[in-house]
Amino acid sequence: MKTVFSGLVAAAFTFTMAIGAMPAQAEDLAAIKDAGEMKIAMTGQYPPFNFVNDQNEVVGFDAAIGKEIATRIGVEPVIVTTAWDGIIAGLLASKYDTIVGSMTITPDREKVVDFVGPYYHAGRGVFVKEESPVQSLDELKGKTLGVTLGETHEKWAREQGGWDIRTYKGLPELFLELNAGRVDAIVVDNIPVAVAVKETGEKIRQLDTPDIEGGSVAIGIAIRKENPELKAAMQKALDEMMQDGTYEKIAMEWIGRDIR
Structure with a gap:
């Protein structure tokens, strides 16, 4: 997306x-x-x-x-x-x-x-590590989000405000940063993440955000x-x-x- x-x-x-x-x-x-x-x-x-x-x-x-x-x-x-x-x-x-x-x-x-x-x-998805205590967007306030430079996810994250934003080149970098703990969550398209979780066993989960802008x-x-x-x-x-x-x-x- x-x-x-x-x-x-x-x-x-x-x-x-x-x-x-x-x-x-x-x-x-x-x-x-x-x-x-x-x-x-x-x-x-x-x-x-x-x-x-x-x-x-x-x-x-x-x-x-x-x-x-x-x-x-x-x-x-x-x-x-x-x-x-x-x-x-x-x-x-x-x-x-x-x-x-x-x-x-x-x-x-x-x-x-x-x-x-x-x-x-x-659609847009917000993902955290499987063991993260975060359960909602509100709990990410004051934390660090990773996004891909130039995507609408970056624009959305900046418009929401309330958290630090780091930009990366693409999904592989975002996974690395999330797993290393350098970001608390990543905002990305849900389809490629779902495929990666299925194929590589990435230990991440999607937050429940039914009303998020860009959901479809x-x-x-x-x-x-x-x-x-x-x-x-x-x-x-x-x-x-x-x-x-x-x-x-x-x-x-x-x-x-x-x-x-």
Whole structure:
């Protein structure tokens, strides 16, 4: 459920306004087909959605979805890894063609990019060590929270106030910091944490926060604006994947359940 922090969105919006005065560009779908490849951005630090395996390959749910969409459009997929806090700026600068990186669809982001999807739904979770005495958000006041830099979880935590905040690059670092006791809780997407707990036996638990903001959000695939043909082609590929069983197969492999 990753989203760019408000300041970055503002910067991206400024960038978009600046390039708006430039001559119109060709539709991105034609350029992608001419190149014979689609460059797909993600961080590579968000298991099980996207991460680097032992063979130094970027794999995971996002990677598989992005590759399948490219293949169905008729081009080769090329995975590009980049830092999350600059990922939209990179898209607007044409460093890649799309972002398939677990990005939340938000009104601020829709001002600067278009979305294909949503391709899954997720929610915000607050997690503590299994033996922690903390049982509620109120009990975290005055303590230290770990978040990923640039996600909406960081924005949410800062808006709530009442605790210290430390930022990290991704989920692996957050787990390390929580287990080492350098943070008292982490605020992250609930799906990847649930998978990690199941697969690695992480000794953490989720606090009961039924009314927390961001409890259920739509995750989309970002592309540059003014690309109706590319958007339609990618949406068609995604819809067909969901209809013919390919999506469910990918979801079961990486997540263990259908998350659409």
